[in-house]
Amino acid sequence: xxxxxxxxxxxxxxxxxxxxxxxxxxxxxxxxxxxxxxxxxxxxxxxxxxxxxxxxxxxxxxxxxxxxxxxxxxxxxxxxxxxxxxxxxxxxxxxxxxxxxxxxxxxxxxxxxxxxxxxxxxxxxxxxxxxxxxxxxxxxxxxxxxxxxxxxxxxxxxxxxxxxxxxxxxxxxxxxxxxxxxxxxxxxxxxxxxxxxxxxxxxxxxxxxxxxxxxxxxxxxxxxxxxxxxxxxxxxxxxxxxxxxxxx
Amino acid sequence: xxxxxxxxxxxxxxxxxxxxxxxxxxxxxxxxxxxxxxxxxxxxxxxxxxxxxxxxxxxxxxxxxxxxxxxxxxxxxxxxxxxxxxxxxxxxxxxxxxxxxxxxxxxxxxxxxxxxxxxxxxxxxxxxxxxxxx
Numbered sequence: 408x409x410x411x412x413x414x415x416x417x418x419x420x421x422x423x424x425x426x427x428x429x430x431x432x433x434x435x436x437x438x439x440x441x442x443x444x445x446x447x448x449x450x451x452x453x454x455x456x457x458x459x460x461x462x463x464x465x466x467x468x469x470x471x472x473x474x475x476x477x478x479x480x481x482x483x484x485x486x487x488x489x490x491x492x493x494x495x496x497x498x499x500x501x502x503x504x505x506x507x508x509x510x511x512x513x514x515x516x517x518x519x520x521x522x523x524x525x526x527x528x529x530x531x532x533x534x535x536x537x538x539x540x541x542x543x544x545x546x547x548x549x550x551x552x553x554x555x556x557x558x559x560x561x562x563x564x565x566x567x568x569x570x571x572x573x574x575x576x577x578x579x580x581x582x583x584x585x586x587x588x589x590x591x592x593x594x595x596x597x598x599x600x601x602x603x604x605x606x607x608x609x610x611x612x613x614x615x616x617x618x619x620x621x622x623x624x625x626x627x628x629x630x631x632x633x634x635x636x637x638x639x640x641x642x643x644x645x646x647x648x649x650x651x652x653x654x655x
Numbered sequence: 656x657x658x659x660x661x662x663x664x665x666x667x668x669x670x671x672x673x674x675x676x677x678x679x680x681x682x683x684x685x686x687x688x689x690x691x692x693x694x695x696x697x698x699x700x701x702x703x704x705x706x707x708x709x710x711x712x713x714x715x716x717x718x719x720x721x722x723x724x725x726x727x728x729x730x731x732x733x734x735x736x737x738x739x740x741x742x743x744x745x746x747x748x749x750x751x752x753x754x755x756x757x758x759x760x761x762x763x764x765x766x767x768x769x770x771x772x773x774x775x776x777x778x779x780x781x782x783x784x785x786x787x788x789x
Contacts, residue, residue, distance in 0.1 A: 420668060428668045475670070478677035503676055506667035514667065567682070570671060615754050616682040617766045631761040638757070 411437045413488075415451065417458070418500040420507050428507065430498075437495065444476055444483040447497070459510040467624060470559030474511050475500040480561035480622040502564035504573065517573045518560045518580070524603075525577060525585040530596040546592040553587035553632060555625050556580060562619035562629055568612040575608035579619035579629030582610060586632035589639060601640055610636055679763070680770040688747035691740050699737045706734075735788050739781055746777045 413435050420428035433451055445465055452458050460483070461471040467485035474483055477491045477498050491497065505513040531540070563569045563578030577585065585604060588594045604610050610633060619629040678686075710717045724730055750773045753759045759769050 418670060422667065428670070475676065478675055498675065500672075500675060501670045503671050504669060506669055508667065513670075565676075567686070614685050614751065615761065615766075616685040617679050617763055618682055620763050620766075621679050628762060634755075634757060634761050637755070 412495065413437050413447070413492075414496045415447070416496070416498045417451070417510070418507075419458075419510055421457065421509055441487050441489045444474075444486045444488055444491070444497070444499070445472055447488055448483060448499075459512050461512055468557065470557035473502055473559040473561045473564070473624075475503055480565045482559060482561070482624040485624060502560055504564045504566075504570040505560070513560075513564075515560055518558075518563055518578065521563070521573075521577045521581040522558065522584065524609075525581050525588070526596075526600070526603075527584050527588070529588065529591065529594050530599075531593055533595070540593045542592055549590045549592075550587060552627055553583060553590065556583055556587075556627060557625060559624065561622045561624055562627075565618040565622040566613075567616070567618070568614065572608060572612055576612035577604075577609050579613070579633065582613070582636060583627060583629040583632045586636050589636065601636075604636060605640055610640065679767065681766045684747050684750070684770050684773065688744060688751065691744040691747070694740050695744055699741055702733075702737060731789065735785055738784055738788065742780060742784065743777055746773050746780070749773075 415433040415435065416430050417433060418428055419425070419431045433454060435447070435450055435454070438446075438450070443465075445462055448458065448460055448462075460474070462484065463469040463471040465472075465484045467482050470482065472483040473480060475498075476483065476486055477493065477496075479491070480502060483499075488497065499511060501507050501511045501513045505515060505517065508514050558580060560580060562583075563580045566576075566579055568576050569578040585600065589597055589600055594600075613630070613633045615630055615634070617630055620627075620631075623629070706720065710720045724734065750759070750769055753769070754761065754766075759765055
């Protein structure tokens with residue numbers, strides 16, 4: 408009957424009791440139905456109430472329960488255990504690279520600080536029309552694959568460049584949003600936004616290794632958006648050279 | 656001590672265990688590209704430069720070096736690995752350049768495919784290099 412027992416290794420850390428994090432082993436009978444990792448966590452919490460994790464909507468919309476499941480970042484609530492099971496073993500760890508507050512809960516301050524840096528709001532100081540600023544359907548289509556981000560941090564915390572420079576490299580999540588506003592025809596601060604991104608760290612620490620794409624639970628492609636930002640930065644430079652006759 | 660001040664003062668752990676994190680093939684290629692770059696700067700270039708300056712001293716020293724190389728299989732092994740490190744860096748570097756110029760599609764399957772092709776090309780090239788240098 409050993410086959411029907413799930414073995415779960417969980418990263419545990421309680422700053423009030425533990426000096427160092429440790430891995431705790433749990434065994435649980437394999438549920439008859441294919442449940443999500445979040446449901447599994449609920450079952451574990453019945454065994455051990457001290458387990459901590461974030462969760463809210465339990466349907467992949469709020470982005471609270473991002474965690475490292477068997478080595479891959481993802482949302483626990485939309486990851487069926489059948490999709491990640493290897494020899495009935497599951498390893499649950501907090502998102503890599505961010506300070507652990509307790510168990511699977513990480514401190515997202517650095518992540519949000521990077522998001523704040525890209526000014527994630529529409530900047531347009533022309534007088535607003537009576538109803539709304541209109542876009543052509545073609546221009547609106549440019550935002551598909553960009554606006555759907557739920558800021559779960561699965562991508563940024565899977566990125567080695569973000570692990571190295573969480574304060575200087577914006578990370579895939581923030582850069583996807585940066586491109587979301589660069590691509591928006593209603594936003595008029597494109598050049599200012601590009602100026603802010605032109606330092607060696609903000610964008611250029613990305614080397615296109617695709618960790619962000621492979622971990623995004625919403626199937627978005629920050630890597631492609633970053634590539635487009637890089638191209639825009641080059642174009643921006645060119646315009647400056649031709650219009651002023653000097654190179655900045 | 657309130658919980659907030661506790662959090663501010665306490666050094667919190669960070670979960671980065673590279674053995675427990677799955678990396679796609681393109682990530683491994685990028686990391687090894689960087690490592691090979693470091694090796695080129697600190698080992699490959701200095702060693703080959705020293706060898707070259709030694710060879711160029713005189714006809715005698717050149718002959719000595721060729722003789723030394725062809726009779727000593729350990730030295731052969733070292734020089735072959737130096738050349739392979741350099742070639743690996745070039746192959747993976749060209750792949751990076753192609754991606755940067757948007758000549759390869761930026762999605763998971765294309766990036767995996769180009770990584771496999773790069774490794775295969777490097778492998779064929781490595782076999783040829785070893786055959787020539789032995």
